[in-house]
Amino acid sequence: MQRGSSFTGLTVMQTLRDKKVFFIDTLSADASFVLQHAEQNKIITKREYNNLNHPNHTQENIIINLLDKVMNKGDETCLRFLQLLQHEQLQDNFPGLKGHFRPPQPALNEDNRDPEDEIGEYKMSSVPRGLCLIINNIKFDPPFKDRKGSDVDEESLKEVFCWLGFTVEVHRDKTAEQMKDILKQFSQKDHKGDCFVCCILSHGCTEGVHGTDGRVVCSEDMFPPFRGTSCRSLAGKPKVFFIQACRGDDYQLPVEVQADNLEGDEAAEEAVLETDVVEMFTIPDDADFFVARSTVKGFYSFRNILSGSWFIQSLCKQLKTYCPKCEDVQSILLCVNQEVSLTAGKVMIKCRMVTAKQMPVQKVTLRKKLVFRVPS
Numbered sequence: 001m002q003r004g005s006s007f008t009g010l011t012v013m014q015t016l017r018d019k020k021v022f023f024i025d026t027l028s029a030d031a032s033f034v035l036q037h038a039e040q041n042k043i044i045t046k047r048e049y050n051n052l053n054h055p056n057h058t059q060e061n062i063i064i065n066l067l068d069k070v071m072n073k074g075d076e077t078c079l080r081f082l083q084l085l086q087h088e089q090l091q092d093n094f095p096g097l098k099g100h101f102r103p104p105q106p107a108l109n110e111d112n113r114d115p116e117d118e119i120g121e122y123k124m125s126s127v128p129r130g131l132c133l134i135i136n137n138i139k140f141d142p143p144f145k146d147r148k149g150s151d152v153d154e155e156s157l158k159e160v161f162c163w164l165g166f167t168v169e170v171h172r173d174k175t176a177e178q179m180k181d182i183l184k185q186f187s188q189k190d191h192k193g194d195c196f197v198c199c200i201l202s203h204g205c206t207e208g209v210h211g212t213d214g215r216v217v218c219s220e221d222m223f224p225p226f227r228g229t230s231c232r233s234l235a236g237k238p239k240v241f242f243i244q245a246c247r248g249d250d251y252q253l254p255v256e257v258q259a260d261n262l263e264g265d266e267a268a269e270e271a272v273l274e275t276d277v278v279e280m281f282t283i284p285d286d287a288d289f290f291v292a293r294s295t296v297k298g299f300y301s302f303r304n305i306l307s308g309s310w311f312i313q314s315l316c317k318q319l320k321t322y323c324p325k326c327e328d329v330q331s332i333l334l335c336v337n338q339e340v341s342l343t344a345g346k347v348m349i350k351c352r353m354v355t356a357k358q359m360p361v362q363k364v365t366l367r368k369k370l371v372f373r374v375p376s
Helices: 011-017 020-040 046-052 060-071 076-082 088-093 095-099 150-163 176-187 310-325 331-341
Strands: 130-136 167-174 195-202 208-210 216-218 240-243 267-269 272-274 289-291 303-304 345-347 352-356 361-364
Touching: 011 020, 011 060, 011 076, 020 060, 020 076, 020 088, 046 060, 076 352, 088 095, 095 345, 130 150, 130 176, 150 167, 150 195, 150 240, 150 310, 167 176, 167 345, 176 216, 195 216, 216 289, 240 310, 272 310, 303 310, 331 345, 331 361
Parallel strands: 130 167, 130 195, 195 240, 240 289, 267 345
Antiparallel strands: 208 216, 272 303, 289 361, 345 352
């Protein structure tokens, strides 16, 4: 086959057979990346992706099994796979393909949509996937209360992001200046992975998040250092922030609704709850940010002193459930929103016991789907 030639049903199967050794040698450099794009372009199913991405298989075995799977599906699937190898993202990751395939030209017919027109997916195949920073302030100087139960959140976050292939670094009980220094240090690192995750668990106020000394870390100290212009190694890569903190001193009351199923009762939270008062956070207009907050602006966020916060515990639970199914992060956070919004708890606010609710919220400037692919 000559470079830039078109594929036909009569030749694609033979092309794959003839060039199988070349494909194995070339694509084995990052088998997970190939699988990610094959699943995204519906060449293989999610179940086939999980089966092929077996932890006991070498990179070479994964590609061999993928090629066999594609050829067993017939000429149409073989053609789509060869067309996939023409895509710019694949050719950037595997330069050896450029000598055999030319990227497709834009289609003249608008009804003949090119696969590249569809929403893409961020690369998520590096080992490790990237860095996950957890800043967890538990013990505070008076008059602030200690944040009991936040150690449970820390362990849950550490467990799930280690499982997702991130290098996790935890910093506990830091003053405001120490928090700023840590964020600055991480923004100046050479991020070789595919993604950066930052989890912040603390008290707060209208100006920002409190350090253990009661001083404030404002939003300008948190997000701008990770912009593409400030942190070149994260340019074009997703930057994900999960923030457990209140955003005001009001609380949301339950609203009666009628469920259309037999299991629509709200979950009741009977254990002792506490709050982490905060009202803050803007996110830069730059692309590739995903900021998930435990509650909407102006309201409390609740933390169980025994089992951790509603938001972080739901987040970790839903990531464990849906990441193996290759669901994207925005869809997973919808499940978090649903679970947390259905939870109600008794909490002492302004010297009176009330039944309160909570609604998480996200702000997104992602340009592609963000899927935390579970490493093999």
